[in-house]
Amino acid sequence: MTEFSTMGLPDQVLARLADMGLKDPTPIQARAIPHALNGEDVLGLAQTGTGKTAAFGVPLISRMLDYGRKPAAHTVRGLVLAPTRELANQIAATLKALTEGTPMKIGLVVGGVSINPQIQRISRGTDILVATPGRLLDILDRKALDLGSCDFLVLDEADQMLDLGFIHALRKISSLLPEERQTMLFSATMPKQMNEIANSYLNRPVRIEVTPPGKPAAKVTQSVHFIAKAEKLSLLKELLTEHKDERTLVFGRTKHGMEKLMKVLEKSGFAAAAIHGNKSQGQRERALAAFKSGQIKVLVATDVAARGLDIPDVKYVYNYELPNVPDAYVHRIGRTARAGKDGQAVAFCAPDEMEELKAIQKVMKITIPTASGSPWEAIASPDAPRGGRPGGKPGGRPGGGNRRRGGGARRGGKPGGSGKTAGAGGGTANKGRREAR
Numbered sequence: 001m002t003e004f005s006t007m008g009l010p011d012q013v014l015a016r017l018a019d020m021g022l023k024d025p026t027p028i029q030a031r032a033i034p035h036a037l038n039g040e041d042v043l044g045l046a047q048t049g050t051g052k053t054a055a056f057g058v059p060l061i062s063r064m065l066d067y068g069r070k071p072a073a074h075t076v077r078g079l080v081l082a083p084t085r086e087l088a089n090q091i092a093a094t095l096k097a098l099t100e101g102t103p104m105k106i107g108l109v110v111g112g113v114s115i116n117p118q119i120q121r122i123s124r125g126t127d128i129l130v131a132t133p134g135r136l137l138d139i140l141d142r143k144a145l146d147l148g149s150c151d152f153l154v155l156d157e158a159d160q161m162l163d164l165g166f167i168h169a170l171r172k173i174s175s176l177l178p179e180e181r182q183t184m185l186f187s188a189t190m191p192k193q194m195n196e197i198a199n200s201y202l203n204r205p206v207r208i209e210v211t212p213p214g215k216p217a218a219k220v221t222q223s224v225h226f227i228a229k230a231e232k233l234s235l236l237k238e239l240l241t242e243h244k245d246e247r248t249l250v251f252g253r254t255k256h257g258m259e260k261l262m263k264v265l266e267k268s269g270f271a272a273a274a275i276h277g278n279k280s281q282g283q284r285e286r287a288l289a290a291f292k293s294g295q296i297k298v299l300v301a302t303d304v305a306a307r308g309l310d311i312p313d314v315k316y317v318y319n320y321e322l323p324n325v326p327d328a329y330v331h332r333i334g335r336t337a338r339a340g341k342d343g344q345a346v347a348f349c350a351p352d353e354m355e356e357l358k359a360i361q362k363v364m365k366i367t368i369p370t371a372s373g374s375p376w377e378a379i380a381s382p383d384a385p386r387g388g389r390p391g392g393k394p395g396g397r398p399g400g401g402n403r404r405r406g407g408g409a410r411r412g413g414k415p416g417g418s419g420k421t422a423g424a425g426g427g428t429a430n431k432g433r434r435e436a437r
Contacts, residue, residue, distance in 0.1 A: 004017050004024075007033055008037065013061055013062050013065070016098050019100075025051075026054075026055075027046070027210040028051060029058070032044045032186075033059050036060075040205070041183050041202040041203050042056075042205060042208060043184075043190075043195075043199075044186040045187060045190055045208065045210070047334060050210070052156065054094065055186065057094060057095050060128060063152075064127050065102065071105075071125035073124055074123055075125055076125075076149075077128065077149070077152065078127065078129070078154070079129050079150050081132070081136070081155050081156070081161060081173070082130065082156045083133075084304050085110040085284065085304075086304065092106055092107075095128055105126050107126035107129040108130050110281065111135045111138075112280050112284070113282070119144045119145075122145060128152075134169065137169055137172060137173065147176040148177075148178060150177050151182065152181060152183075152184075153174070153181055153182070154186070155185045155186070155198075156186050157188075157331075158190065159188075159189050159190050185202065185205075189327040219343060220333050220336060220344075221345070222345045222368045225349065226375060227349070227372070229351075233264065235348065236320060237270075239316075239346070240265070240298060247291065247313050247314045247316075248299070248314070248318065250299070251305075251306065251319050251332045255276040261320065265298060271297050272296060272299070273286075275288065275299060275302070275304060276301060276304060287299065303323065306331040306334075306335070312341060313341070314335050314336045315343055315344065316346065317335055320348055322348075322353045322357060326359045330364065346371065349376070351376040
């Protein structure tokens with residue numbers, strides 16, 4: 001199946017796809033849409049940037065166009081849940097584009113903005129409602145919405161939706177949905193434990209896996225700098241200076257840390273903004289708009305920006321701090337090399353982040369090429385010099401040598417270049433609690 005026109009889609013949907021410049025479906029779309037059109041439950045795994053929104057949006061819209069009547073007041077026909085406001089906004093925008101010129105109504109409810117206007121907008125009935133779990137529960141608690149006639153449930157980024165941070169909200173929401181419904185789960189990664197939970201919400205699902213879980217887009221070139229924590233800022237500034245005109249994402253772990261980093265970069269003359277959980281929805285939307293327009297070139301973010309954001313021209317992704325959940329790394333670097341373009345993913349690894357790096361490489365089943373420095377190693381014995389390693393100079397930093405970036409010349413290759421390779425291995429990263437969305 002090589003074209004949308006061969007799928008039996010309604011003429012209105014085919015016309016909108018053509019207007020949007022979409023003629024040939026991506027692999028996940030080609031395989032998922034026919035099953036979804038037949039009413040089957042779907043579990044879809046595909047890399048970020050491969051068109052998962054259309055993979056569930058096209059069949060949902062196609063089936064709802066056959067209803068021939070408007071939804072009743074305070075009801076929804078289809079519910080799409082997403083883990084972050086940014087992803088929910090993006091999904092809603094795509095669905096609105098697909099339904100332009102039709103009588104279908106797409107609703108959006110997310111946190112960070114006033115709830116009353118959202119309740120007002122969905123009070124007259126909604127065909128497809130896109131929501132974050134927390135805000136949806138607030139609306140349900142106010143008895144402002146009835147899910148009893150909802151025929152479709154979609155979970156985007158299902159691994160995160162089903163993780164501990166969302167499982168209780170999901171259980172409460174799903175208990176209000178009819179048992180007879182079509183459910184679709186889509187994600188770029190699906191850990192085994194999440195797969196087991198997902199199956200409890202699906203009825204004899206069709207599993208569609210177009211790429212191995214944990215594998216990034218083919219055009220992402222990865223590299224890692226082994227560098228002392230105190231030297232990360234200096235290296236980041238140097239690398240950002242080398243490509244001032246390129247859009248760049250910088251990821252870290254904490255809200256306060258990324259806000260501080262953004263302000264330091266601003267004072268250093270970089271056009272930067274930040275997105276994290278302490279920002280209001282308006283602030284986050286303005287930062288994204290400025291980034292997309294090119295007004296700012298550097299967006300500093302926590303993992304709230306790691307999933308679903310579709311900004312085709314992001315050339316560089318810097319993992320300033322490695323995530324303690326390996327799958328988050330896959331989502332982070334998936335923000336570059338989108339729409340068939342090339343991209344660079346550069347990681348900074350301090351001595352206390354070696355276990356995270358090993359866990360990432362184990363999940364991805366690769367060894368990330370080294371851009372500078374040498375892999376950090378544990379001290380071999382109590383007699384070893386403090387800060388040294390076997391074979392290193394007395395008193396030297398772990399990694400050997402005396403260069404400020406963990407040993408070796410600054411360029412074992414530019415970001416993405418080849419050189420030494422980081423040692424792959426086992427190790428498990430402590431997951432910890434994800435930052436609140």
